[in-house]
Amino acid sequence: xxxxxxxxxxxxxxxxxxxxxxxxxQPAVLPEPTILYGMVVDSFQVVEHTIRPRQxxxxxxxxxxxxxxxxxxxxSKCKSIFDVRRLAANKKVTILASKxxxxxxxxxxxxxxxxxxxxxxxADTLGATLVQRETRTVEKSIYGTIxxxxxxxxxxxxxxxxxxxxxxxxxxxxIDFFRIQKGDSFRLIYEEEWVEDKPIGVGKVLAxxxxxAGQTYxxxxxDQGQGSNYFDENGNSMRQAFLKAPLNFTRIxxxxxxxxxxxxQKRWKxxxxxxxxxxxxxxxxxxxxxxxxxxxxxxxNGNYVKVKHNDTYTxxxxxxxxxxxxxKKGTRVRQxxxxxxxxxxxxxxxxxxxxxxWKNGKQIDPFSIKMPPAEPIGKQHLQAFQEVKQQYAxxxxxxxxxxxxxxxxxxxxxx
Numbered sequence: 001x002x003x004x005x006x007x008x009x010x011x012x013x014x015x016x017x018x019x020x021x022x023x024x025x026q027p028a029v030l031p032e033p034t035i036l037y038g039m040v041v042d043s044f045q046v047v048e049h050t051i052r053p054r055q056x057x058x059x060x061x062x063x064x065x066x067x068x069x070x071x072x073x074x075x076s077k078c079k080s081i082f083d084v085r086r087l088a089a090n091k092k093v094t095i096l097a098s099k100x101x102x103x104x105x106x107x108x109x110x111x112x113x114x115x116x117x118x119x120x121x122x123a124d125t126l127g128a129t130l131v132q133r134e135t136r137t138v139e140k141s142i143y144g145t146i147x148x149x150x151x152x153x154x155x156x157x158x159x160x161x162x163x164x165x166x167x168x169x170x171x172x173x174x175i176d177f178f179r180i181q182k183g184d185s186f187r188l189i190y191e192e193e194w195v196e197d198k199p200i201g202v203g204k205v206l207a208x209x210x211x212x213a214g215q216t217y218x219x220x221x222x223d224q225g226q227g228s229n230y231f232d233e234n235g236n237s238m239r240q241a242f243l244k245a246p247l248n249f250t251r252i253x254x255x256x257x258x259x260x261x262x263x264x265q266k267r268w269k270x271x272x273x274x275x276x277x278x279x280x281x282x283x284x285x286x287x288x289x290x291x292x293x294x295x296x297x298x299x300x301n302g303n304y305v306k307v308k309h310n311d312t313y314t315x316x317x318x319x320x321x322x323x324x325x326x327x328k329k330g331t332r333v334r335q336x337x338x339x340x341x342x343x344x345x346x347x348x349x350x351x352x353x354x355x356x357x358w359k360n361g362k363q364i365d366p367f368s369i370k371m372p373p374a375e376p377i378g379k380q381h382l383q384a385f386q387e388v389k390q391q392y393a394x395x396x397x398x399x400x401x402x403x404x405x406x407x408x409x410x411x412x413x414x415x
Contacts, residue, residue, distance in 0.1 A: 037119060049092070065102050078126075091112075094108070104122075118130050133195045139192075143399045146180055166205050167208060187396050190206055191206065207221065220232075237377075243335065273356040275352050278342045278352065284340045284341060291308050292305060292328060302320065302347075305339045315356065318353065318356070319348045321344070324340050
């Protein structure tokens, strides 16, 4: 019995000794290093700071034991890489400071946009490095049916305001988005840009179909060597000489008419323009390529710009809160370029744009004429375009629209 007990004790001792030996033989597991902006930061104190309005580089760095003259020298040395005057309020900077009592900044990182960041070095040598993040493009599809407004329906379908804007741009010459209705629908194939594991923005719309008022409009992205453009199923350009509207507006508050009661002058008179109600500051675009022939202030017109497009057509944009920088007589503008911002200067009771349209020197209603299209697909590119179109047309057709119970047709929906 005594020998048996001794044997059991010896076995238990050997077992525990072997476990200790096994543990000693195993290598120690080191913690994973913390990496930010491509640097191991475990030896630094990491401080995130939000830039305050009117705060400059010295203001940011002085609390981290960096003198103003050093900040000024850094700004001068890195100007060709990044001008520190572009540090924007409410954006974040990350300070990597020493862990000792001085908490001296060793590096400062600023992200001007999602695809790049600037590393400012404050340790041994002053300088800056601009780092480009690797981006990737993901192709996505989306569909939806208009229930209240295009923007709301796009959001419900998983899109966003940027995608809504791109859809409107594609059909800016074919569809008056003020008149879209409940039950209209859309299908899109588009690109989304990603950095690391996060989407950062919408890329190109590759193909889109919009059903409106009993008619289906289709558009396909194609570059025939003259820059990107959109074409219909027959290769005709979606782009026309003039945009349907010079801004993204809330509503048309007054149309072209020979008799309207003027809200300021309190009398009946002709209104030879189209009024678009929109918030103050809304961007106003020139509806076509041309040259500015007038830009300034006139009592009734307020701040305005007048653009001559060719020998036939001229347009004018009135009541701006301000005229865009660079808009003066002789300035050449491109279709869709911002030329001013909605306001209520001159004879106006509230913020809106009065848009006027001349043909051969006579003011006309722009909704009364059919605009000519831009150049179609060239013959040498037609076969290649047809192959691209066929591929995307099949993919668009495969996108199933959700089953909706439409309310009475004809109900208005706004952009």
